[in-house]
Amino acid sequence: DTAVSQTPKYLVTQMGNDKSIKCEQNLGHDTMYWYKQDSKKFLKIMFSYNNKELIINETVPNRFSPKSPDKAHLNLHINSLELGDSAVYFCASSRPGGSNTGELFFGEGSRLTVL
């Protein structure tokens, strides 16, 4: 059973398009995250939701819009894709207060390539 699953795993698209990445966790966690890993493998948090409420919103262009329909799902929609959006996007989840204990459970990643 996959604990944190993301779809699609690979996404190739043209500049200017709109795309979504979906994430689901079956761990019963309350908190979910989106992280971006760039070509140099640097990881940066983008958003975090706790029980469907947005709690962390880093300095991310407003072309990126997260949505959490319930606490087991966190989706990421990206409008007007740019070349610089090419990266691997990781979804993660944790127990309540999980950022305090540091034990995040990551998905396998969604590799976005913008041409």
Added chain:
Amino acid sequence: AQSVAQPEDQVNVAEGNPLTVKCTYSVSGNPYLFWYVQYPNRGLQFLLKYITGDNLVKGSYGFEAEFNKSQTSFHLKKPSALVSDSALYFCAVRVMTTDSWGKLQFGAGTQVVVTP
């Protein structure tokens, strides 16, 4: 600003030799420190953490880390490396946001290459 630094981009070690991956931190207050590992084309996996207590922390896959407050370091160690330990290792620190939610800030990562 609270951060972690991993001074080595890559560490090369022969199988069976000890492995050390370095991490230093800069935080105000008591640090919450973590190590994660990323295998190729996979997500990150939690290895271990230091929050309080014993300075030597044991984690998954035979790894341990030593918290050193005077040197502001949290180096990851393994007594005898395996080829399967070849991966990208991230040190992380908890950073508190203004509304008391924590977030993890990761170092730049250290690529470990274990040769047979």
